[in-house]
Structure formats: C-alpha cells, structure tokens
Amino acid sequence: MLQYEQSLWGEGFTSIAGVDEVGRGCLFGDVVAGAVILPPGLVIEGVNDSKKLSEKKREQLYEVIASSAIAWSVARVDASVVDDINIKQAARLAMKIAVESLQVAADYLLVDAEKVDLALPQQSIIKGDATSQSIAAASIMAKVTRDRLCVGExxxxxxxxxxxxxxxxxxxxxxxxxxxxxxxSEHRRTFLRKLLGEESTK
Known part of the structure; x- marks a missing residue:
C-alpha cells in the first residue's frame, strides 16, 4: 500500500496527499471528497478501500487517520451542483476543494482514477484506493463523513x-x-429522470 508513496519520498516529495471521493453513484445528496497527507513511512494497519471495510472498522480508522495525519480535509459538493455541471465535474470540484483546504500544502497528489484541476504534480491511479495507503485513507475520511450525514442530518x-x-x-x-x-430537494434530478421514467412504466 506504500509503493507509490515510497517512490515519491525517494524523489524528495514530503507532503503527498491521497485524494478520493465517495457518493458518485448516489441518487441523493452531496458527493464528498477527502484529501490526506500522512507522515512519510507511517503504516496504518487495516487501511484499505473504504468499500471493503465494515462500518465499525471505517469509524476506527477514521479516528486513527485524523490523529496521525500531517493534514486532512473533506469537501462537499451538493446535489444542485451535480445537476448543473454533471457528476464527474462535481467529483473533481470536491477533490480540488479538499486539496485546497488542507492545513499543510501538498507537494504531490495521488488521485483515485481522476485528475485534480490544480497546478500540482499528480498521478491518477486506477483502483488507487486498493493500492495506495494515502488514497485509501482519503476514501475512509470521505466515506465516514458522508455516512454520518446520511444517518444524522x-x-x-x-x-x-x-x-x-x-x-x-x-x-x-x-x-x-x-x-x-x-x-x-437533495435528490439529483439528472440521476432520477431515467430511473423514475423506467419505474413508472412497470
């Protein structure tokens, strides 16, 4: 889970931010992105793609990541913006805001299968949340944040x-x-048109 980070540390990068988003496929609510900078060399046992972890494990890791990260942030883009600019652009916007909100500036980005619209060196990694600890950590922070919104607010x-x-x-x-x-008011209208049209004909 540190192969990408180790290579970059060797090149002199010290503030590598993993970036990921959750909620892309939802019919309701915000798309949420996370950005996490972990200390060089730190290994957090159990960190993996948030979808592969139990809710209890995600909650536990959320606290570990929050307390051990050099910096972390989450960003939300709501359903109205998803409808205005499409889900791909909304996810990229959430990622950009998350990176810009980090308390410590990143010098390199590892991004799960996307590009962040910032003038920073970055690498897009397919299935990055399963192969990069930094991206997996970002996915956990985003997933727990969004799930808490779902069960709470x-x-x-x-x-x-x-x-x-x-x-x-x-x-x-x-x-x-x-x-x-x-x-x-929080449903994504662009996601519902086809779905409700299909359902109403059954």
Whole structure:
C-alpha cells in the first residue's frame, strides 16, 4: 500500500496527499471528497478501500487517520451542483476543494482514477484506493463523513426516504420511496429522470 508513496519520498516529495471521493453513484445528496497527507513511512494497519471495510472498522480508522495525519480535509459538493455541471465535474470540484483546504500544502497528489484541476504534480491511479495507503485513507475520511450525514442530518431532514439505510444509493427501498413521495430537494434530478421514467412504466 506504500509503493507509490515510497517512490515519491525517494524523489524528495514530503507532503503527498491521497485524494478520493465517495457518493458518485448516489441518487441523493452531496458527493464528498477527502484529501490526506500522512507522515512519510507511517503504516496504518487495516487501511484499505473504504468499500471493503465494515462500518465499525471505517469509524476506527477514521479516528486513527485524523490523529496521525500531517493534514486532512473533506469537501462537499451538493446535489444542485451535480445537476448543473454533471457528476464527474462535481467529483473533481470536491477533490480540488479538499486539496485546497488542507492545513499543510501538498507537494504531490495521488488521485483515485481522476485528475485534480490544480497546478500540482499528480498521478491518477486506477483502483488507487486498493493500492495506495494515502488514497485509501482519503476514501475512509470521505466515506465516514458522508455516512454520518446520511444517518444524522439527512435522515432527520428526510426520514421518509430511509437514507440511513441505503445511504442514497438506488436500492429497491429507495426507488419505492421515491415513487411514493417523489424527489426531495437533495435528490439529483439528472440521476432520477431515467430511473423514475423506467419505474413508472412497470
């Protein structure tokens, strides 16, 4: 999980930020990005792609990463912006804001399968959250942040949709609730047009 970082440390980079996003495929809510700079040489046991970890493990690692990182940040881009500029650009915007919000400036970016629109040297790594500790750490910070929104703020605001259960993804329950109640102000309209059109014809 440190192959990319070790190579860059050898080249003299000391503030390598891993960058990743979560919520790209959701029907509801913000896309959330994380950026994490870990101390050179630090190994955090158990860090992996956030999707491969249990909720309990993610929460535990969130605290470890938050306390041991040189710097970390998360950034949110809401559903209205997703609709305005499309999900790919919204995810890239969230990543950019996350990097810009770091308390310590990054000198290199390792990014999960994307490019960040900043004049920084960077590498886009396919499945980076499974091969780079820095990217995996960023995915964990973003995932825990978004899940906390789902079970807290968003569940309280929109209890009829079951956001705490499906986290905004297009599950059977979510589709049923959408057909029953219609979309909320936090649903991504561009994601729903095709989905609701298909469902209404069944």
């Amino acid at each position: 968003w569940e309280e605001q929109f209890p009829e949709y079951g956001i705490a259960i499906h986290k905004g993804y297009a599950t059977k329950l979510h589709r049923e609730r959408l057909l029953q109640y219609g979309p909320s």
